[in-house]
Amino acid sequence: MSWMRYLPTPYLQAVSGMPVHLRRQITEVRFRLEKPFSVTAEGRNLFPDREGRLTTLQNALRVTRPQMEDLLARLTEGSLYAFEDAMAKGYVPLENGCRAGIAGEMTETSHGAVFREITSVNLRVSRFLPEFARPLVDLLREGGPQGVLVISPPAGGKTTFLRSAAHLLANGSRPYRVGIADERSELFIPAGLCDRITGCPKWKAVELLTRTMSPEYLICDELGAGEEAPLLAAQNTGVKLIASAHGSSPKEAAKRPCVKALLEGGVFSLVTVLQKNFRVEIFPAKEAFAWL
Amino acid sequence: MALMGGLLTVTAFFLWGVRVAAGQREALEALDAMLSLLRELSARLSHRKEGLKGIFAAYRHPLLESYGFLPLLREHDGREYPALWEAALERLPLPSEALPHLQALGSSLGRLPFGAQTEQLSLCITLLEGVQKSLKTGAFQKRKSTVALWTLGGLLVALLLL
Known part of the structure; x- marks a missing residue:
């Protein structure tokens, strides 16, 4: 699953440790600054701990600032400027049709509205079901x-x-x-x-x-x-x-x-x-x- | 025997002087190479907003390859570039005057929005061109003087020993 390479180490461990049947059904992975980390699978919001065991909202992993910075560096491949236009529209395009939606504090500049701080990232996992259509x-x-x-x-x-x-x-x-x-x-x-x-x-x-x-x-x-x-x-x-x-x-x-x-x-x-x-x-x- | 010893001392000092002069030349070559890389970065950023990963993968420079500077930057595995840049700089025999400018650039490499990133690159290029100019002024004479001074030093030591 190529999208997993974008995950900072603790979250990679958390997702990798989830039961296989759930991991395969993941459609979204959500990071919120200093708030619970969650994944969406089978239409439910789940909270894996460091080992991948499902836990409650109260006991969920919390995303720290350095982890959020690490995540953004991974999503932008260490080149923030190269994704600036897409980020101003609220997303970062990723490989194989995946996409990360972003939210946070925006500010108006002479070039339009840009993010001053990104506080939420929603990594949307693309699926390829060749026979669907x-x-x-x-x-x-x-x-x-x-x-x-x-x-x-x-x-x-x-x-x-x-x-x-x-x-x-x-x-x-x-x-x-x-x-x-x-x-x-x-x-x-x-x-x-x-x-x-x-x-x-x-x-x-x-x-x-x-x-x-x-x-x-x-x-x-x-x-x-x-x-x-x-x-x-x-x-x-x-x-x-x-x-x-x-x-x-x-x-x-x-x-x-x-x-x-x-x-x-x-x-x-x-x-x-x-x-x-x-x-x-x-x-x-x-x-x-x-x-x- | 004493004469032989003295001759060996002078030769050793002369060779050491040649080595120091070669180091000065290498430092200038490394600075030239870094300036070429920064100009390439600046051009590709300005024209296509290309990511650093693609630029470092495509860029070729014999000196930056041989010292392992570019190969290290190509090891980027999704983490930020500042740490890699800092480690890669240590591999180059850069003049001490150029190092702070390159470190300052590296500390925010890839973390800034487009306008700020290109401005910082331009500033670094300008500062390094200043360093390059001052180092190149009379560089050949300096290297000759270095060799001469070391040889003279060797001669003095030999005379003292004799």
Whole structure:
């Protein structure tokens, strides 16, 4: 597990000592300055002690200042300045699609808001489940390229699903050219016909990929405000978009102006709703958004 | 026999003088090498905000390699650079005037935001260029004088012994 190399020694020991079945299910590792250290696994917040035995909140390991500094040095590979832009947006991109969210005290400077002190780090462990998006990709291969909107609540597996979709589409006996607009360096794909732009706003990455890489599918995570124009433009060039949006239902997702604009623009033909335990439901967009 | 002893003493002092002069030349070469590295760091930071790990992995300099300075920095295993930099500096035969500037730079290497890091690098380069200039002024003459003084010292010792 490559993400474990980011952990300072006491926490590496704590996580390594956890029962294997729990360790494999870890989705988040949280450090809070002078507060309890916790991991999230199987949807629960757990507090391993130095030996990895689960303990209570009161007896949890406390993160000291030098340990927090050590953690940040590890996350930034000893080069804080190189991650400054991403850190101002609240995260540090890591290898293999992992990401560390950060929180703390911010201050306004002439270059915008920056962190004066980082007091919380949430190391989000990326998962690669290659077959997760198989039902959708089989449908796309049978029915021909179509735009897809992927919906789930936060931490519901959208990124993992998109990663799987990109992997399955870009590989196999009839691979597609897949462009990935990966603003937060989360959609790492180990192989295949993928062209990926990271570290720049999604709308910019979409524009560049459409213009220069002529993808057949364009994949991007978490649609946000102001991103509809380049995505609609990409649609006009024949590129099919697979994108995700927060929401526990199609109705909730469509409250976002960007999602609504793209639906009205006919970008999505299919809607995928991710349920608990990796259950995938696929509907025609016309059916899911009939009320729109 | 006494003459032979005297001759040996003078030769020993002469050779020691040559060694001291060679040390002075090495110190200047080490300073030149460090300045080259800092200029490379500054350029790659300014243009691409590249991480130190990548820069140290790609940068090549025969002198910094042979003294083990760069190999030590490449051993970075996720911890901070200041400790590694301090240890790596000890491997180089740097002039004593340059050492405090390099130590000051190393104490916050990789810990600062972009603006502050590049400013500190520029300051260190400027200060080291000053040291380099003062050391290079008449460096050849200094080395010749060093050899001459040691030889003369040897001659005096030999005369006293005789």
